Amino acid sequence: MNIAAGVNESFAQLSNYLIYSAMAVYTLAFLAHIAEWLFGSRSKVARTSAALAASAAGAACATPAVKVTQHGGGTALLDRPQVVVRSTSDDRGATDGIGAAGTDEQGELYGRIAISLTVLAFLLHLGGVLFRALSVGRAPWGNMYEFSTAFGVVAVGTYLMLLSLGKKVRWIGLFLVGAVLLDLGLAVTVLYAASDQLVPALHSYWLWIHVSCAMISGAMFLLGALATLLYLWRDRYEIKAAAGRSSGALASMMERLPAASTLDKFAYRANAAIFPLWTFTIIAGSIWAEAAWGHYWQWDPTETWSFITWVVYACYLHARATAGWKGRKAAYISLAGFGCFLFNYFCINIFVVGMHSYAGV
Numbered sequence: 001m002n003i004a005a006g007v008n009e010s011f012a013q014l015s016n017y018l019i020y021s022a023m024a025v026y027t028l029a030f031l032a033h034i035a036e037w038l039f040g041s042r043s044k045v046a047r048t049s050a051a052l053a054a055s056a057a058g059a060a061c062a063t064p065a066v067k068v069t070q071h072g073g074g075t076a077l078l079d080r081p082q083v084v085v086r087s088t089s090d091d092r093g094a095t096d097g098i099g100a101a102g103t104d105e106q107g108e109l110y111g112r113i114a115i116s117l118t119v120l121a122f123l124l125h126l127g128g129v130l131f132r133a134l135s136v137g138r139a140p141w142g143n144m145y146e147f148s149t150a151f152g153v154v155a156v157g158t159y160l161m162l163l164s165l166g167k168k169v170r171w172i173g174l175f176l177v178g179a180v181l182l183d184l185g186l187a188v189t190v191l192y193a194a195s196d197q198l199v200p201a202l203h204s205y206w207l208w209i210h211v212s213c214a215m216i217s218g219a220m221f222l223l224g225a226l227a228t229l230l231y232l233w234r235d236r237y238e239i240k241a242a243a244g245r246s247s248g249a250l251a252s253m254m255e256r257l258p259a260a261s262t263l264d265k266f267a268y269r270a271n272a273a274i275f276p277l278w279t280f281t282i283i284a285g286s287i288w289a290e291a292a293w294g295h296y297w298q299w300d301p302t303e304t305w306s307f308i309t310w311v312v313y314a315c316y317l318h319a320r321a322t323a324g325w326k327g328r329k330a331a332y333i334s335l336a337g338f339g340c341f342l343f344n345y346f347c348i349n350i351f352v353v354g355m356h357s358y359a360g361v
Contacts, residue, residue, distance in 0.1 A: 018128035
């Protein structure tokens with residue numbers, strides 16, 4: 001065991017091996033999810049949604065019947081025909097979705113294989129993060145590489161926890177695993193930093209509090225953003241289906257997603273649940289800044305964009321409470337908020353010089 005400058009090199013190497021192993025297994029899980037989507041039959045929710053869409057389209061095209069009522073005085077009254085209006089995403093197929101989980105044996109098999117591989121990859125991933133922490137005896141998120149690897153663990157761990165609680169969220173597995181693979185790919189190539197001790201300003205218990213809160217918030221924002229993108233995709237498909245238009249080659253994939261209202265509800269709940277923690281993250285960062293630099297707020301680029309992210313998500317939550325801004329308009333605001341989060345993390349930390357620059361690559 002080689003120990004130099006307070007770093008356990010054996011643990012550091014083991015951490016790297018575990019991260020690469022996790023990436024390999026995540027890749028297999030990604031392929032299994034693709035097989036589930038390609039070869040599994042349509043889910044019960046998808047079939048129900050398709051039937052509702054077809055029914056709505058048929059009703060909208062039907063000629064309304066005119067009912068004649070003869071009253072005692074010999075006067076004939078025409079009853080007003082009922083008007084069928086296309087439902088919005090708020091009331092279209094409002095049900096919990098099981099996503100791509102096929103009702104046939106083949107689709108279910110691929111889905112179970114994908115989940116099993118995701119669990120294995122998560123354990124390897126978690127081991128890599130833990131051994132990185134043991135190699136230096138501190139929180140394993142002192143730079144962008146460590147933050148990215150720990151971020152992926154939190155995102156996948158949250159997804160698996162929801163599954164273990166009986167939540168039907170397998171539909172997001174393909175997209176989440178793909179996002180985590182991209183995150184780890186950037187971490188081990190562009191963002192990689194050798195295991196080392198921190199600069200003096202980061203030696204604080206606030207590293208455990210502030211950065212961990214930011215990491216958990218970002219992971220939930222990722223889940224919300226993925227659900228929002230799928231909502232926009234599925235909602236467009238439902239509009240076309242209700243109008244009797246073809247959705248092209250991706251129609252089969254669209255039919256495996258839950259209803260648009262279910263995706264929209266999941267995205268809102270994820271963003272709304274984590275917004276208070278993001279608020280606390282900014283407050284904790286300000287307290288730490290006062291202890292480290294003597295000022296609570298100095299409009300450092302990272303501080304500024306954290307606040308901008310907070311403002312955008314606050315606008316999203318307000319838009320959801322305003323009748324005229326529900327649905328797609330609010331979804332675009334949500335994606336803008338996550339875009340601000342990513343811009344702050346990647347562009348500001350890497351390309352802009354500020355007081356947080358030492359936490360970069």
